[in-house]
Amino acid sequence: MGSEGPPSTVTTVLVTGFKKFHGVSENPTETIVNNLTEYINKKGLPKGLVIGSCSILETAGQGALVPLYQTLKSVITSKEAESSSSNRFICLHFGVNSGATRFAIERQAVNEATFRCPDEMGWKPQKVPIVPPDGAITRIRESILPVEEITKALEKRGYDVMTSDDAGRFVCNYVYYHSLRFAEQNGIKSLFVHVPLFSTIDEETQMQFAASLLEVLASIC
Secondary structure, eight states, X not given: OOSOSOTTOOEEEEEEEEOOBTTBSSOHHHHHHHHHHHHHHHHOOOTTEEEEEEEEEOSSHHHHHHHHHHHHHHHHHHHHHOSOTTOEEEEEEEEEOTTOSXXXXXXXXXXXXXXXXXXXXXXXXXXBOSSGGGOSTTOEEXXXXXXXHHHHHHHHTTOOEEEESOOOSSHXXXXXXXXXXXXXXXXOEEEEEEEOOTTTSOHHXXXXXXXXHHHHHHHHO
């Protein structure tokens, strides 16, 4: 860790957000992720950072998996094509918590799908393991990224942000669990971030937060 790595080190970040879902007619993460590349290019990309892709997932357990795994597997293709072993890959997922008043950096995901309402494909699992071969619904997977350090760095930049140990049991946790599992198996990193609604923290501030998060990831990860 640290920013003293070789100058040739490149961090490639693949970013996802979600579409609308029950109770949230306009998902802020769809706006953030769709506008992120243009926003960052105007602001100036942090040294050593590349945005590999920006994708929007269906807010549905099964509906999100095909595009999610297309994104995840593209990392492996890129890794195989790279000659430098110093290149790093991070899958960064944004989701909304409509009841939140601040940003949350999620440390972990749980192997449990218990949806409080049907997802956008009408699925409403209750106490179902996300990946049955992983065993019980109590199985936890944690990000290997320095979550506390990331949170503190963002706090120093003036953002109202916390570290969270509970990504819920809805589609956000579902996607994060799959991503963490894939990351562990393939030597990459994964992180999930919950954001509030734009009515709670305005769009410009959230765009600034996303840009700052990328800068932090490039510098300490």
